Amino acid sequence: MVHTYTLNGYNIAIDENSGSIHLLDDISFHILKEMQEFKSLDYIISCLDGMYDTEDIVEAYKEIEELKENELLFTSNESLEELACNMNYSHSLKALCLHVAHDCNLRCEYCFASKGNYKSGRSLMSEEVALKAVDYLVNNSGDRYNIEIDFFGGEPLLNFDLVKKVVEYGRSIEKIKNKKFYFTITTNGVLLNDEKINYINEYMDNVVISIDGRKEIHDSIRYDINKNGTYDRIVPLAQKLVNGRGNKRYFVRGTFTKRNKDFSKDVRRLADLGFKEISVEPVVGTGQDMFFDEDDIPEILSEYEKLAVEYLKWLDEGLDFRFYHFNIDLYDGPCLFKRIMACGAGVEYFAVSPIGELYPCHQFVGEKDFIAGDIYNGINSVEMGEKFKNTNILTKQKCKNCWAKLFCSGGCHANAFYSNGDITMPNELACILQKKRIECAIMIQIAKEMVNKN
Numbered sequence: 001m002v003h004t005y006t007l008n009g010y011n012i013a014i015d016e017n018s019g020s021i022h023l024l025d026d027i028s029f030h031i032l033k034e035m036q037e038f039k040s041l042d043y044i045i046s047c048l049d050g051m052y053d054t055e056d057i058v059e060a061y062k063e064i065e066e067l068k069e070n071e072l073l074f075t076s077n078e079s080l081e082e083l084a085c086n087m088n089y090s091h092s093l094k095a096l097c098l099h100v101a102h103d104c105n106l107r108c109e110y111c112f113a114s115k116g117n118y119k120s121g122r123s124l125m126s127e128e129v130a131l132k133a134v135d136y137l138v139n140n141s142g143d144r145y146n147i148e149i150d151f152f153g154g155e156p157l158l159n160f161d162l163v164k165k166v167v168e169y170g171r172s173i174e175k176i177k178n179k180k181f182y183f184t185i186t187t188n189g190v191l192l193n194d195e196k197i198n199y200i201n202e203y204m205d206n207v208v209i210s211i212d213g214r215k216e217i218h219d220s221i222r223y224d225i226n227k228n229g230t231y232d233r234i235v236p237l238a239q240k241l242v243n244g245r246g247n248k249r250y251f252v253r254g255t256f257t258k259r260n261k262d263f264s265k266d267v268r269r270l271a272d273l274g275f276k277e278i279s280v281e282p283v284v285g286t287g288q289d290m291f292f293d294e295d296d297i298p299e300i301l302s303e304y305e306k307l308a309v310e311y312l313k314w315l316d317e318g319l320d321f322r323f324y325h326f327n328i329d330l331y332d333g334p335c336l337f338k339r340i341m342a343c344g345a346g347v348e349y350f351a352v353s354p355i356g357e358l359y360p361c362h363q364f365v366g367e368k369d370f371i372a373g374d375i376y377n378g379i380n381s382v383e384m385g386e387k388f389k390n391t392n393i394l395t396k397q398k399c400k401n402c403w404a405k406l407f408c409s410g411g412c413h414a415n416a417f418y419s420n421g422d423i424t425m426p427n428e429l430a431c432i433l434q435k436k437r438i439e440c441a442i443m444i445q446i447a448k449e450m451v452n453k454n
Contacts, residue, residue, distance in 0.1 A: 002073055003403035004033045007443045008309050013073070014442070019339075019406035020072040023446055027052050027060045032073075077400065092142030094344060096133055097351040097362045100125045100162050101154035106188050106230065109221045110255060110283045110290055116154040118353075118366035124159045125354040129375070130166050133352045136375040138177050148182045152351070152362050157191040167203050184208070188222070190230055192237040197244060206249040209238045213254050213266020213280060220259065221290070239274060251324065254280040257290035261299050264307040271314070271321040279324035282433055284415055292429060301436045308440035312447055328407065328441040339393070342409035346372065346388025360388055363414035388413065391424050398426050407438045 001016040011029035013022040031044055041061050048057055067073040102123045104116025141147050151163050170181040184206040200207055212218040219229025242250055252275040256263035263280050270278045285291045346360030353365050356375045364370040373379040393405040411426040419427040
């Protein structure tokens, strides 16, 4: 299959099984647009008769034929599956997400973690569990040198002393164990102060701060226990933290809901606040007036296209920032293994609950059917591990013949489960939105290339 679309004046084609991307003139675009398989020259000429000169049709056809011969268009999935079969799947751990706090000082309406307690009661992880988790990661990471620990919640700053103890312990054993730890923390920012900001900027390789864009949007959903908005408290602290990070990574992450389908304004607001690494993502869930339904899809897709065009204009005007979903590296992107296996949840990445239970990822924590084991006894659900390992773009029926599979990697297992009760059945709404983001991202990269060439 070859996917074709036009956006912002660019005619673009994407080959499903090679991932190759092509910028097309009008005649080549018309030839490919109607073709789900490579058709004969006579057939193409008959279809385009009267629209273009026959000589031009023949020339365009030959160029497409050459791309087909070089396996850049109309490629089969046989070569992709053959490559996948020959890949060595590592069973060693790469990362653990430590739920150091099943508690939160906010009561965000859309929280997937049941306002921070994950349906399991409010609790904090103990030092014993945390350090045992570090040992578990080291002992099960095989010959990996780089390993990662993510501090998560709830709100991890509620257990900040434990965060510091984990970092100290990890650093103390790096040389002994021949490992390099990378630490990440996700925070709502309310509890930040000078001490925490300085510590995070010194020891955290990445930090994610949650801000939903405009003040009225943020405060209507991300409020504290007393239902007071938190925007005015968080933004100055987040700005101070980001300004002190130097070249270290960070993301300011927002969520848009049914209440702000004009989310391009929230992206712009975050950029105007000086944040250069921005992610604003669609809410996940059903049942309330903030969650999306089928009727919202056209408006959201249109907003993504609007944002893509505006984003290019903003960059041209000198507003320097990166929007996460529009960042696609056309030349040095993820390797084939990552494109097929995605995040590695349940295989090389697990989440650890406050009492030491192991889950496939942070979004499954609290779902008792997804307890894979614990940090004391290891993985005891072999069947679950095999299911996560074998659930990928080549085994999911909806993904196998999707043009976007090499760019989205099959979507989120948790989204699939919570929408369909099955990790092998992708969330349909998430798929639609992801495909539009991919179209926008590729158009943006092509536009940048054209500007550089000119």
